[in-house]
Amino acid sequence: MVLDQLPADCSANILSLTSPRDVGRFSVISSTLQSMADSDAVWNKFLPSDWQQILCRLVNSVDYSSKKDLFLRLCIPQLIDGGKKTFSLEKATGRKCYMLSARDLSITWAHNPLYWSWKRCPDSRFPEVAELRTVWWLEINGSINTSLLSPETVYGAYFILKLADRAYGLDSLPSEVSVEVGTLKSQGSVYLRRQDSAKQCKVYFLNPVEAPRTRVTEGEIRTLKKRQDGWMEVELGSFYNDGSIGEVKMSLKEVKGHHLKGGLIVGGIELRPKN
Numbered sequence: 327m328v329l330d331q332l333p334a335d336c337s338a339n340i341l342s343l344t345s346p347r348d349v350g351r352f353s354v355i356s357s358t359l360q361s362m363a364d365s366d367a368v369w370n371k372f373l374p375s376d377w378q379q380i381l382c383r384l385v386n387s388v389d390y391s392s393k394k395d396l397f398l399r400l401c402i403p404q405l406i407d408g409g410k411k412t413f414s415l416e417k418a419t420g421r422k423c424y425m426l427s428a429r430d431l432s433i434t435w436a437h438n439p440l441y442w443s444w445k446r447c448p449d450s451r452f453p454e455v456a457e458l459r460t461v462w463w464l465e466i467n468g469s470i471n472t473s474l475l476s477p478e479t480v481y482g483a484y485f486i487l488k489l490a491d492r493a494y495g496l497d498s499l500p501s502e503v504s505v506e507v508g509t510l511k512s513q514g515s516v517y518l519r520r521q522d523s524a525k526q527c528k529v530y531f532l533n534p535v536e537a538p539r540t541r542v543t544e545g546e547i548r549t550l551k552k553r554q555d556g557w558m559e560v561e562l563g564s565f566y567n568d569g570s571i572g573e574v575k576m577s578l579k580e581v582k583g584h585h586l587k588g589g590l591i592v593g594g595i596e597l598r599p600k601n
Contacts, residue, residue, distance in 0.1 A: 380413060383406040400414060421476040427455075434463060465581060470597065472507065472571060485561075488591035489591070490589035519549075562576050564600055
């Protein structure tokens with residue numbers, strides 16, 4: 327293979343222009359390529375430019391023997407910012423992923439124990455989650471600066487939740503969901519019910535690639551989806567991060583119905599690249 331006949335620094339530079347997934351494939355071709363594929367010169371390019379600042383934000387420090395080792399460790403969600411968020415890298419591309427905990431969200435009346443309770447949940451990434459006791463006004467908001475995300479990337483924002491056995495009133499009316507970045511707004515609605523329910527609703531979302539930049543187009547019918555970690559998720563919306571500095575505002579609310587609802591367990595909001 328021509329690549330393993332080039333000078334090591336030249337080969338490493340070429341490999342760094344591919345992706346973590348591609349480098350893994352190259353490494354099994356020959357022992358020479360494996361040595362190049364494991365080099366710090368290659369994996370330093372796959373780490374985010376602010377990786378040192380990210381390490382400073384970790385709740386628990388990570389030990390690593392090489393840049394590849396560090397990359398792989400950061401592919402596992404790590405608690406940051408005092409345990410209010412998690413950070414990870416998408417293994418195939420190296421793009422950034424974040425999850426905002428319930429404590430990092432703005433939940434109306436969350437500090438009133440009559441309406442919400444805070445408790446530990448063994449399968450949560452975070453020390454505690456929020457469980458809805460009873461309210462009629464349900465509103466949950468979150469935000470993150472786009473500078474923390476990978477540029478030139480389409481992101482999806484996902485509300486992570488569970489429904490307690492005693493859940494009630496959450497699917498009487500659909501909850502409104504939205505994601506807003508500057509003049510772009512993705513909005514829709516979803517019924518908070520388990521997958522075995524027959525009812526569905528239609529969601530409207532912004533296609534972040536098409537112009538004009540303020541147009542909202544009709545999207546697919548959405549329901550809650552099961553995750554491998556035992557939680558459920560629903561997409562709040564998607565957006566294209568072009569690299570400019572701004573704020574992503576995310577929301578789930580049901581404030582039109584004057585009925586009581588309860589049993590919603592809030593895990594957080596996750597932002598991850600969309601394939």
